[in-house]
Amino acid sequence: MTVAADPVLISRSRARRGIRWQAISDHAILIAGSLLMILPVLAAFLTIGASDVEISRHGLQVSDGAHLVENFDKALFTRGGFTGAITGSTMLLNSFILGIGFAVGKIIFGMMAAYAIVYFRLRFATFAFWVIFTTLLLPLEVRILPTYEVVHGMGLINTYTGLILPLVASATATFFFRQFFLSIPEELVEAARMDGAGPVKFFFDILVPLSRTMIAAIFIIMFVYGWNQYLWPTLITTDEAMFTLVRGIKQIYQSIDGGSDIPEFGRALALAFIAILPPVLVVVIFQSWFVKGLVESDK
Amino acid sequence: MKRASFNQLGLPVWLLLPQLVIIGVFFYWPAAFALRSSFYLEDPFGFGSTFVGLDNYNGLLASAQYVKVAVFTLGFTFLVTFFSLSIALVLAVKADKVIRGTRTYRTLLMWVYAVAPPVAGFLGVMVFYQGNGPMTEFLAWFGYEFRLGVNYYDTAAAMVAVATWNHIPVNFIFFLSGLQSIPQSVKEAAMIDNRSGTGRFWDITFPLLAPTAFFLLIINITYALFDTFGMIDALVKGEPGNNPMTLVYKVYVDGFRGNDLGGSSAQSVILMVLVLVLTVFQFRVMDRRIHYT
Incomplete structure (x- = not known):
């Protein structure tokens, strides 16, 4: 042109x-x-450098940064909570375990199930498909109480298994991988079979390398989703040593309202910053994968 | 299923098993449990339960508080959906149109996607803080005393504002990618036919975006209904009191604070039916969408 x-x-x-x-x-x-x-967000973070007294007097402000190190130090390393058993760095670790564990679990179970549904002649494949995809319809939020009862009955309160597995029990990743596998040309399977490759070899040598971008995109979306979970972690972790950042912040803003002492604004804002930073960095740095994954997965 | 496939029985069963077991234990079992408990009245001291038929449902529908929460949820969902969709649409159209800086704007407008709703709620508490929050001071300038957590409507307004803020990015991402997938030739043809930007938008761009908008409508309703729990919990500081709350928040309050297993389960079942209706509606619209794209 x-x-x-x-x-x-x-x-x-x-x-x-x-x-x-x-x-x-x-x-x-x-x-x-x-x-x-x-x-x-900027106003909140410019305030982190101020002392609790200044914040309670003037609200969000542009601080001179005099208390910046102190507030971050308190947020990360001072023990807090009712039992005094948790520091921000433990919560940070728990958040990473939840985010990564959730994303990895979703991807592994999802890929396996999608592979079985797409690439095998199975009599009950259609049935399995519907059993799995019905879960897309009901988010965990609408069945929290019964799920809690079930997990409680299994003795999984305050464990990483109890924290992560119920969240994994939905078909988003399976659905996504199914769509993607269906778009891969059939000739590839035929060629692989002609060359004598079995299903396991085909999966690891052809399908996984082909899905690399998709896996990355799904990982980013699921990591952010897992990291940001709140309701389920609130119910399932009563032991403060198991708190994630997003869960633990509640303890702090609850203290903002009650008590006669000056609330720990600086610490709360510093923790909020730590809670926001990792998922935002992941989304911004891997932006093109993230956008592609988000837009394509919902088609 | 593909035409060319592997003929084995053992392997696919083992591949499906983990997914099916997790779903069975953590999805179907709880869902069935909710359905069952919704017909029973749990003894508050844990001495068994009695079958009460539809009493839990009737009790809910007769409860003025439940109806009030339902009405608030409806209004909240409508406002959040409307504001976040329309603001995101305007921003996406402009970001698609500018010649320079599309990528920068995209980054600046989408990163809030990664901010967890409860953290957004906490920021909302600070921004609308009674007495010295920036927004509170801004409104006081106009002579309005904004009292978060005290005045029902002030709290509701803060909830709508925070939820809208938190959900603009998703809508923006989808609208922008929808706009960018409109073929250049279509845009050029429209440019020749119609010089007026507004006319072009309503005649060409908007109809082509309609499928995306339909889809986003459902996403937004689901978000406002379910994903706002943490944000609301933060804004009311865990103390619902007389503050507005959504249906999901009430499931939590009744079930975990009030120990009303039957009533809470009945609410869960009502929500499940609501989501099912929404999803069926979505699938019908999505089916139709294929015909005009």
Whole structure:
């Protein structure tokens, strides 16, 4: 296409003045939107450098940073909570265990089940498909109490298994991998079989390498989802040593309202920062995979 | 299933087994348990339970508080869906249109996706803090005293604001990728036919985006219903009191604080039916969407 034939350029050169105003207003709207997203978080984090007294007196503020190290130190290393058994770094570790454990569990179980459904002649494949995909319909939130009773009955309260497995019990990853496997040309299986590759070899030598981008995308989405879980961890972890960051923050903002002492604003804000940072970094750094995975998985 | 496939029985069964066991234990069993308990009245001291038929459901529908919570949930869902969809649409259209900076804007507008709802709720508490939160001070400037956690409607407004803020990014990502997948040739043809930007948007872009919007509508309703739990818990600081709450929050309050297993299970079942209806509706719309894309 030549430049002259491009109608966008033609119209722009014809009405340069008008377009320019248009462009300025477009950017203004986008900048306003970006500020709307950034300002609340930025205001909170600029405040971390202030002392609790200053924060309780003036609210969110641009601090001079005098108490920055102190607040982060308190957030990460001072024992807190009712029993005094938990530090921010333990919560950080628990959050990573939940996020990574959840993502890995989803991917492994999902890939296995999707492989069985797509690539094998099974009499009950359709039945298995429906049994698995019905779970897409009901989020954990609507069946929390009975799930809690079941997990409690199994003695899995305050264990990583009890924390992670019930969250894994849905078919999102299976569904996603099924869609992806169906889009892989059939000739690949035929060729592999002709070369004498069995199902296990085909899976590891052909399917897994082909799915690499998809696995990465799913991992990012699931990691963020697992990291940000709140309701289920709130119910299932009563032992403070098992708290995740997102769960543990509750303890702190509850203390903001009660008590006659000055609440630990600085510590709470520093913990919020630590809770936000890892998932945001993952999403921003692996943006293109993340967007691709998100948009494609829901088709 | 593919035409060319492996003929084995043992392996696929072993492949499916872990997934099926987890789903059976942590999905079907609890779901069946909820259905069963919704017809029983649990003894508060743990001495067994008695079959009460539909009493738990009737009790709920007759309860003024449940109806109030349901009405709030409806309004909350509507407002969050409306605001986050429309703001995201405007931003996506502009981000798609600008010649420079699309990627930067995309990053700036999507990262909030990764902020957990309860953490967003905590930030909301700070921003709307009674007396010295920035938004509280801003509103006080106009002579309005905003009292989070005290005034029912103020708290509700803060909930809508935080939930909308938290959910704009997902809508934005989907709208932007929907816009970017519209073929250049279509855009150029529209450019020749119609010089007015607004006219072009409503005649060409919007109909092409409609399937995405339909899909997002369901996603947003599900989000407002279920994923806002942590945000609400943060904003009311774990003390529901007279504050507004959603249906899911009430399931939690009645089940875990009030120890009303039957009533809470009945609420769970009502929510399950609600989600099923939504999903069936979604599948019908999605089926139709294939015809005009």
